[in-house]
Ligand SMILES: Cc1cc2ncn([C@H]3O[C@H](COP(=O)(O)O)[C@@H](O)[C@H]3O)c2cc1C
């Protein structure tokens with residue numbers, strides 16, 4: 463049995479019976495019923511995941527999975543492939559948007575080289591987990607072998623385990639990989655059976671002509687890979703995905719297996735979570751969506767998982783940034799649940815049943 467199977471077997475249905483108890487508590491707080499909207503849902507979902515009404519403020523851990531893409535040599539991004547490695551150095555020195563936003567929510571940030579076409583020296587926050595020096599161009603051949611996809615998933619799972627062992631109980635999957643919005647849109651188009659134009663956006667900022675080329679690229683790739691079996695999610699991931707997307711899927715599945723919630727970020731991180739759910743639908747109750755990306759493929763995948771993003775700030779960066787921002791919302795939900803007075807304790811007349 464592959465080690466992935468072991469992880470999948472450990473993913474348990476969370477304590478859905480806590481939903482009602484959490485709602486009773488929320489309804490006793492000094493506000494009209496339901497008035498805190500989705501904050502209430504977040505608190506209730508955390509109670510379900512934790513199997514308890516005792517919520518503590520989460521300790522957040524983020525991993526930025528970095529990998530290169532063969533497609534980046536074919537002009538699907540506005541930026542050159544070298545930017546992937548250059549941004550890894552930027553993450554390691556703390557200067558990227560993700561570093562700034564993680565500092566705001568006291569989250570550790572690990573950077574994981576799961577497939578960058580560059581050799582990195584050791585650095586305190588760098589995890590070496592290179593599976594290959596980037597993917598192949600999926601317009602011509604599968605992006606990865608099945609073994610590479612599985613190895614990348616297991617690398618992600620190991621990082622999740624390490625973060626959780628170090629005390630993190632809320633995980634963010636981040637990523638860096640020039641070209642990776644193309645893979646994410648291809649996965650969305652394949653699994654959701656959509657025309658690529660419906661799930662493809664401008665990524666780092668392609669103009670109309672660039673976007674049309676990107677859509678054609680995905681159409682060509684879907685034609686090449688049309689015999690893929692949609693039930694073989696790992697096979698589809700290997701053919702169309704990326705090493706960082708596979709790592710995110712493994713990371714999210716491992717977190718779910720350990721009962722730890724995951725906040726998905728933009729289109730790439732959401733693609734990783736989406737593939738994880740295709741592999742194991744039981745993982746879904748552990749996933750949140752941090753924010754709505756401008757990339758339309760993300761909305762399509764979120765709809766497929768019935769997840770609603772917590773924020774919508776017109777962001778289209780990735781790295782984990784929207785998820786990191788949304789930790790403030792999760793923290794607010796926990797504080798409301800724990801700290802608000804009840805009608806009884808505050809002497810306020812409550813609702814009648
Ligand atoms: C400087 C820079 C920093 C980034 N941080 C995240 N991305 C984002 O852009 C890339 C995906 O867009 P596309 O598919 O169009 O290449 C990913 O690396 C994603 O994380 C960045 C992109 C750039 C250029």
Ligand SMILES: O=C(O)c1cccnc1
Pocket residue numbers: 643664665666727728729730731755756757760777778779780781
């Ligand atoms: O939504 C994202 O994650 C995104 C959008 C554009 C470019 N990179 C990432």
